[in-house]
Each structure stands twice: as C-alpha cells, then as structure tokens.
Amino acid sequence: MKVIIGAVAGVIGLILLTVIGIAVLVVDDDASAAAATNGGGGLQGVPAEFRKWILQADADCKEPAMTPALLAAQLYQESKFMTSVAEATSSVGAQGPAQFMPGTWATWGRDADGNGRNSPWDIGDAVIAQGRMMCSLLRQAAASAYPGGPRALALAGYNAGWGRVQQYRGVPPQSFANGETYNYVRLILSTMPRFQGPALAPISFSGSGTGPDALRKASTHLGIKYSYGGGGPAGPSTGFCDGVNGYLGGRCDATRTVGFDCSSLVQYAYWPKVKLPRTAAAQYGATSDHPVSRTDLKPGDLLFWSNSNGYIYHVALYAGDGNVLHAPRTGKRVELVPLASAMPDRDYRGATRP
Incomplete structure (x- = not known):
C-alpha cells in the first residue's frame, strides 16, 4: 500500500477506455472471473509462513473475485514477502508485509494469529487484515458499476483509498500520483498467474465432527x-x-x-x-x-x-x-x-x- 511503482510495459488483457476525457484502466473481468471459478483456489510460489494465512483470508471472503493468487500477488508487490522493519517500511511510513499505514491499520488490524498482540508486522495479523480490507473493497467495487472490474477497482482502493476510485469513477489514471496506483493495479493483475497453482484438491467428506x-x-x-x-x-x-x-x-x-x-x-x-x-x-x-x-x-x-x-x-x-x-x-x-x-x-x- 502506498509504495511508489515505476512504469511498466503493457499487459495482455488490459485495455484503455477513454471516459469523459480520462484514461481509465479496464480489465476483461469475464475472463478473470472464469479463471477464479476454474481452479481459483490454487496457490503456489509463496513462502510457507504466508500460505496458511493467504488461504484463510481467501476462505473468509465470499466475494467471487477474491482468490489466493490475488492476495499473493498483492503481497509480493507490497513487500516481496519481507517482514523485517528494515525491509518492510516504506518511505511514507507503511508497515509490514501488507504495507499498512498506521491509521488504516487501526481500522483493519486484529490479533488474527492469537499471540496476544495486534501488529502489522505479524504475518497472520497482516494477511488477514489485508484479506478483510480487500474483501470489503471487492464488495464496494462490485456494487459501484464503475468500469475496470472488481479486482482492479479494489486494488486501486487499497493503494490510493476508495475516495480516489469514486473521484475518477474507476482506477485513477496515469496522471494521478505519477501513475503509482495505475501501475500498481497493472503489475498485480499481471503477476497473479505466477501464484496461481493447481486447484486445491477436493476433500471428500460428509457431515461434521x-x-x-x-x-x-x-x-x-x-x-x-x-x-x-x-x-x-x-x-x-x-x-x-x-x-x-x-x-x-x-x-x-x-x-x-x-x-x-x-x-x-x-x-x-x-x-x-x-x-x-x-x-x-x-x-x-x-x-x-x-x-x-x-x-x-x-x-x-x-x-x-x-x-x-x-x-x-x-x-x-x-x-x-x-x-x-x-x-x-x-x-x-x-x-x-x-x-x-x-x-x-x-x-x-x-x-x-x-
């Protein structure tokens, strides 16, 4: 969150749509929704200490656009899965592997791992807070009817705040913040396939106990x-x-x-x-x-x-x-x-x- 990102090359599946003179990022969300339905639960290429929490955060969210690969790609963009103060503190004060600003953490942070402290530096606390915030943003995005698709809109809201998404009625354009949010969204969506593993194997059982x-x-x-x-x-x-x-x-x-x-x-x-x-x-x-x-x-x-x-x-x-x-x-x-x-x-x- 709030990490400056350099410009990147174009990404397949992303197109530009001009709306009232503003370039807005649009995603082919039918394709990405299909991918999420067909094996969207798969996950690969993440550190073992993150895997459990990413899968739990995904399971806790009922929004169809949420997948483990989305959370993993976002974590990679935010911190490269780094957890130390030296490596996971941004120039503007965002903290931990999910890069929460202190004010935002006050809203979303909880002691998810049950260790007695509520900290953006704890992997469990950070990832579950990230998942809860993204789930809320995905819900707002789906209800907004803004162009771009719920994942792109939610990512933009995570990076720049939902108010900016409302201001631009979509993902903020490249002219906003030197393209920080625009490129943040592009990079994460293009990185998702790297973390998309085979569908989680079905566990067949009935009843409870x-x-x-x-x-x-x-x-x-x-x-x-x-x-x-x-x-x-x-x-x-x-x-x-x-x-x-x-x-x-x-x-x-x-x-x-x-x-x-x-x-x-x-x-x-x-x-x-x-x-x-x-x-x-x-x-x-x-x-x-x-x-x-x-x-x-x-x-x-x-x-x-x-x-x-x-x-x-x-x-x-x-x-x-x-x-x-x-x-x-x-x-x-x-x-x-x-x-x-x-x-x-x-x-x-x-x-x-x-």
Whole structure:
C-alpha cells in the first residue's frame, strides 16, 4: 500500500477506455472471473509462513473475485514477502508485509494469529487484515458499476483509498500520483498467474465432527514442504536431522525448511480438540484401542504403516473416496493421494479413530 511503482510495459488483457476525457484502466473481468471459478483456489510460489494465512483470508471472503493468487500477488508487490522493519517500511511510513499505514491499520488490524498482540508486522495479523480490507473493497467495487472490474477497482482502493476510485469513477489514471496506483493495479493483475497453482484438491467428506474438522484443518496446508521433526500444534516450523532422516542431496534439509512431517501434521490437525502425542508410533499407541477396518474408514481416521519389525513409521489422514492426506517424506510436499499408492501396501498396519 502506498509504495511508489515505476512504469511498466503493457499487459495482455488490459485495455484503455477513454471516459469523459480520462484514461481509465479496464480489465476483461469475464475472463478473470472464469479463471477464479476454474481452479481459483490454487496457490503456489509463496513462502510457507504466508500460505496458511493467504488461504484463510481467501476462505473468509465470499466475494467471487477474491482468490489466493490475488492476495499473493498483492503481497509480493507490497513487500516481496519481507517482514523485517528494515525491509518492510516504506518511505511514507507503511508497515509490514501488507504495507499498512498506521491509521488504516487501526481500522483493519486484529490479533488474527492469537499471540496476544495486534501488529502489522505479524504475518497472520497482516494477511488477514489485508484479506478483510480487500474483501470489503471487492464488495464496494462490485456494487459501484464503475468500469475496470472488481479486482482492479479494489486494488486501486487499497493503494490510493476508495475516495480516489469514486473521484475518477474507476482506477485513477496515469496522471494521478505519477501513475503509482495505475501501475500498481497493472503489475498485480499481471503477476497473479505466477501464484496461481493447481486447484486445491477436493476433500471428500460428509457431515461434521472431530474427524472431518481435523481433515479440513490439515487441508489448508496442502502443498507445504515436508520437514522432518518440523511442525506441531501451532503450525509449521523448521525441523532437524538425526543422522538418518531429514537429509536431501547430502545436506540437512529439515533445518532450513518450514513445514510438517507426517505425525506433526496429524497432531496439528486434531489439536486442541484431541491432543495427540507427537510421533506416529505414539499416535498409534494412543488410539489403537479404537481400530477401524479398511472397509469402514471415515474422513479424519488415522492410517498407519510399519516396517518389518513392527515399528510404526508413517501416519496419514483418511480423506474419503479412497484417498489420504499426508506429509510423505523429505523432498515432498503435503499432498492428497490414493491410499493404494501413499506408502507400500505391504506395510499397511491399520487404521484408528481418535
């Protein structure tokens, strides 16, 4: 917000429309709305510590023009996902990864991450505030009937204030503020495809309850990297290497990767309703008195695999329709895959219901 942006080349899909002598930015919003409907929930190329909050901010907003890629592209333009005071303070005093001015933060900022403080420097607080503000602006834009499309109008409102959008009855022209807002909008809309990942894999489950709730919670981290020893009830974190596990290409990958391993993802998913222990073996021990046959699996059930000496080495969440959601191993990401191919079938130990 309020970051000076240099002029850029023209962007495909953007056209100029002259209205009462003013050049107004117009977007082919039918195309972008279709893109949002077809796989708009996908997200890629963002730091792991931002992913959860971007997906949550998107889920909290019911405006059809909102997508995770829109929020990600905006964050990239605002701060390049930087979070330090030195790197994420603008020349005019905007603060944090979402670049909130203090007065604007007073309206939109909340303690979204529950750490006891309300700060534009906290990633969770900043991204959720960004999402709430953008959602409100998208709603105003859709109701305004101004040319340009709701995303362009909302971005302009975020950068320059909705009053400027009303003043120009659209995105402010290049003559306004040396083209700052005009180019801000163009750059973000053109950068969105970079962050648009495959559509989030559908999680098939019915009803409500502890298991489906845990599955839904875990699914917000689809695509996050595996980190041996990383993660816990509070979310993803870096892990450790133990001489055998956590290495990739001869280097310790876990200490530089923020993510989950198989059991920490399960622990996170069920916490705090069910406080499962940390490791797969301990989780099996804590739930083995509630076994479930393979023909009676329900969403959220825990599935376990063991090696030849009986040691439980892997746990996953049953996701319905013969699929599991799990963090497989170093070098991979949290994924939704068929149960039959998740781990060697000969190692399948059984399932439990926490």
